[in-house]
Amino acid sequence: MVGSFEVMGAYADEYRRSMEDPTGFWAEQAAAIDWVTPPERVLDDARAPLYSWFPDAELNTCVNAVDRHVAAGRGDQIAVIHDSAITGEVQKVTYRELQDRVARFAGALAALGVAKGDRVVVYLPMITEAVIAMLACARLGAVHSVVFGGFAAPELAARLDDARPKVIVTASCGLEAAKVLPYLPIVHAAIDVAVEEPEAVVVLQRPQLRADLGRLDVDWEDAVAHAAPAEPVPVQATDPLYILYTSGTTGRPKGVVRDNGGHAVALAYSMRAVYDVRPGEVWWTASDVGWVVGHSYIVYAPLLIGATTVVYEGKPVGTPDAGAFWRVVERHRVVALFTAPTALRAIRKEDPEAELLARSDTSTLRTLFMAGERLDPDTYAWASEKLGVPVVDHWWQTETGWPVSANLRGLEPMPIKPGSSTVPVPGYGVRIVDDRGTEAEAGAEGAVVISLPMPPGTLATLWGDDQRFIDSYLSTFDGYYLTGDGGYIDSDGYLFVMGRTDDVMNVAGHRLSTGSMEAVIASHPAVAECAVIGVADPLKGQVPRALVVLKAGVAIDPDTLCDEVVARVRDTIGAVAALREVVVVQGLPKTRSGKILRRSMRALAEGRNEAVPSTIEDPAVLESLRGTLSP
Ligand code: COA
Ligand code: AMP
Numbered sequence: 203m204v205g206s207f208e209v210m211g212a213y214a215d216e217y218r219r220s221m222e223d224p225t226g227f228w229a230e231q232a233a234a235i236d237w238v239t240p241p242e243r244v245l246d247d248a249r250a251p252l253y254s255w256f257p258d259a260e261l262n263t264c265v266n267a268v269d270r271h272v273a274a275g276r277g278d279q280i281a282v283i284h285d286s287a288i289t290g291e292v293q294k295v296t297y298r299e300l301q302d303r304v305a306r307f308a309g310a311l312a313a314l315g316v317a318k319g320d321r322v323v324v325y326l327p328m329i330t331e332a333v334i335a336m337l338a339c340a341r342l343g344a345v346h347s348v349v350f351g352g353f354a355a356p357e358l359a360a361r362l363d364d365a366r367p368k369v370i371v372t373a374s375c376g377l378e379a380a381k382v383l384p385y386l387p388i389v390h391a392a393i394d395v396a397v398e399e400p401e402a403v404v405v406l407q408r409p410q411l412r413a414d415l416g417r418l419d420v421d422w423e424d425a426v427a428h429a430a431p432a433e434p435v436p437v438q439a440t441d442p443l444y445i446l447y448t449s450g451t452t453g454r455p456k457g458v459v460r461d462n463g464g465h466a467v468a469l470a471y472s473m474r475a476v477y478d479v480r481p482g483e484v485w486w487t488a489s490d491v492g493w494v495v496g497h498s499y500i501v502y503a504p505l506l507i508g509a510t511t512v513v514y515e516g517k518p519v520g521t522p523d524a525g526a527f528w529r530v531v532e533r534h535r536v537v538a539l540f541t542a543p544t545a546l547r548a549i550r551k552e553d554p555e556a557e558l559l560a561r562s563d564t565s566t567l568r569t570l571f572m573a574g575e576r577l578d579p580d581t582y583a584w585a586s587e588k589l590g591v592p593v594v595d596h597w598w599q600t601e602t603g604w605p606v607s608a609n610l611r612g613l614e615p616m617p618i619k620p621g622s623s624t625v626p627v628p629g630y631g632v633r634i635v636d637d638r639g640t641e642a643e644a645g646a647e648g649a650v651v652i653s654l655p656m657p658p659g660t661l662a663t664l665w666g667d668d669q670r671f672i673d674s675y676l677s678t679f680d681g682y683y684l685t686g687d688g689g690y691i692d693s694d695g696y697l698f699v700m701g702r703t704d705d706v707m708n709v710a711g712h713r714l715s716t717g718s719m720e721a722v723i724a725s726h727p728a729v730a731e732c733a734v735i736g737v738a739d740p741l742k743g744q745v746p747r748a749l750v751v752l753k754a755g756v757a758i759d760p761d762t763l764c765d766e767v768v769a770r771v772r773d774t775i776g777a778v779a780a781l782r783e784v785v786v787v788q789g790l791p792k793t794r795s796g797k798i799l800r801r802s803m804r805a806l807a808e809g810r811n812e813a814v815p816s817t818i819e820d821p822a823v824l825e826s827l828r829g830t831l832s833p
Contacts, residue, residue, distance in 0.1 A: 244256060442461060
């Protein structure tokens with residue numbers, strides 16, 4: 203299914219080898235990792251459709267990301283550059299300092315009772331300590347679960363209830379341009395409603411806001427001051443490294459489980475084959491450690507290969523201006539930048555002629571990588587023209603942990619087609635299927651699926667719930683993982699991902715579930731039923747719009763309703779949900795059996811008229827619904 207690339211080129215050869223002999227291929231890639239016990243067996247398929255990679259091997263991920271580089275003579279190389287557009291400060295940490303700080307924080311966690319297999323929830327802003335906390339967990343064989351700071355207390359509580367952490371690590375506050383966002387009250391509120399209390403909360407006090415510590419709270423500095431550095435603990439390659447919760451199609455968040463061994467092998471491979479970044483080079487992913495992009499490409503991948511990673515606190519615009527990204531590239535001599543299209547749209551809006559870009563020397567930049575949402579051809583064209591480097595779209599998701607399709611810059615750069623995330627990455631058998639599971643012809647749209655087993659680094663399961671993993675992803679089409687995205691492959695083998703086919707939406711590159719927003723809105727006393735639809739937005743790609751049917755006889759001012767619903771979603775899910783628009787409608791389109799036709803509404807919102815709602819027969823109501831859904 204890779205069109206003309208099957209017959210020629212380095213990519214075609216490597217892709218074919220990865221699919222025909224996956225165990226041989228991944229055994230070779232495993233040589234890039236330092237093992238305590240090297241793998242003898244590569245793939246365990248005894249529990250198919252659940253697969254595990256390197257089942258008999260042992261390693262420590264922190265050793266691979268930190269210690270081994272110090273041992274190899276890279277101790278004085280900068281590992282982490284923290285650059286805050288908010289405070290204006292830049293801090294650089296060498297690999298040797300990182301080793302010391304991680305070992306000491308791991309010692310502090312150990313002193314609080316954290317041991318191999320225990321969970322630690324990390325709720326931190328974009329500061330070096332977020333990287334340290336994650337690596338410290340990895341050093342102990344503990345399982346971190348980082349929660350994005352834009353989530354509110356109830357969402358955090360849902361994650362606490364699922365992960366049952368022994369310790370939470372947080373900071374006194376996050377910083378945004380004009381705001382200091384207190385973090386500790388959110389943690390306390392989450393603990394209050396969670397089923398179980400953690401044993402301790404480690405709090406990093408930031409100078410911008412010192413928090414009053416409560417009963418369970420321990421000051422980060424105190425904890426570290428009394429701690430002995432912890433030695434790395436060997437773990438099985440199949441042991442969990444982290445849980446990352448992601449919006450699912452139903453209320454309860456899904457805890458995507460990443461293993462240690464497959465993850466390290468896959469990420470190291472991706473830095474070479476996909477990103478073409480080498481040890482010692484400066485790499486910058488402008489995302490947040492709370493998302494998978496941050497886990498993989500702010501923290502683990504660059505450190506696993508001994509590169510320097512930039513941890514950036516700030517937005518692409520506003521603080522101080524839309525030239526912020528380019529100044530970071532210049533200041534740190536960044537060779538490759540990875541961000542979401544929404545960041546570029548924000549920059550372009552403020553600086554359409556790229557005058558601020560022209561003021562910085564970005565000549566070190568070889569490639570701009572884009573993911574997190576669809577890269578629209580217009581933004582692609584603007585960025586390529588203004589930057590003068592390849593602007594490379596690539597597609598993946600929390601579950602896969604690393605790119606599924608890409609233009610593999612280190613293996614064989616290919617011509618770019620705007621709108622395409624290019625070809626399947628070695629290891630991924632990407633197919634397009636119709637509703638019955640029949641493979642689609644080139645150019646025909648369908649569900650994007652991936653043949654099993656997926657390569658190392660992809661999700662092992664959902665935390666504590668193998669059956670939910672099977673039901674959610676592996677049951678729709680036998681032998682395939684369901685990505686939830688729709689798209690097509692053209693006759694050259696290029697993949698075009700067109701958007702989600704389920705209730706997941708992408709707002710400013712942030713993954714959200716319309717289902718969980720609907721659950722919150724439905725709890726408003728005036729609301730009979732509701733639907734949340736993603737409508738096109740020139741900056742954020744998509745924004746949620748809530749369509750609300752009022753209970754019979756209820757009279758409420760639309761502005762009051764909007765304010766109350768927005769506040770409810772903000773307090774329950776978080777500011778990140780970014781719901782601003784609430785519209786009262788007469789009815790929602792439904793099937794004869796009463797199921798709300800969300801797909802039809804999405805089609806209307808996208809301007810496609812294919813779907814005529816079946817139960818709304820009054821043309822005036824239908825017309826008003828169409829008007830409500832237009833961007
Ligand atoms: N902690 C606390 N609150 C946060 C937060 C965090 N880490 N991140 C976002 N929020 C809050 C914001 O303060 C904002 O609150 P407000 O409604 O009170 O203003 C809300 O969540 C929405 O934030 P956002 O969606 O980021 O909108 P914005 O208007 O502030 O910024 C962009 C728009 C496009 C500039 C910004 O979203 C951006 O830079 N996106 C890049 C995307 C990205 O990195 N994606 C990651 C995947 S690669
Ligand atoms: P997340 O799990 O937060 O990384 O979000 C994953 C989802 O974002 C995917 O399933 C896609 O819907 C969307 N996505 C990510 N990258 C791309 C891309 N390059 N093109 C189109 N959609 C993308």
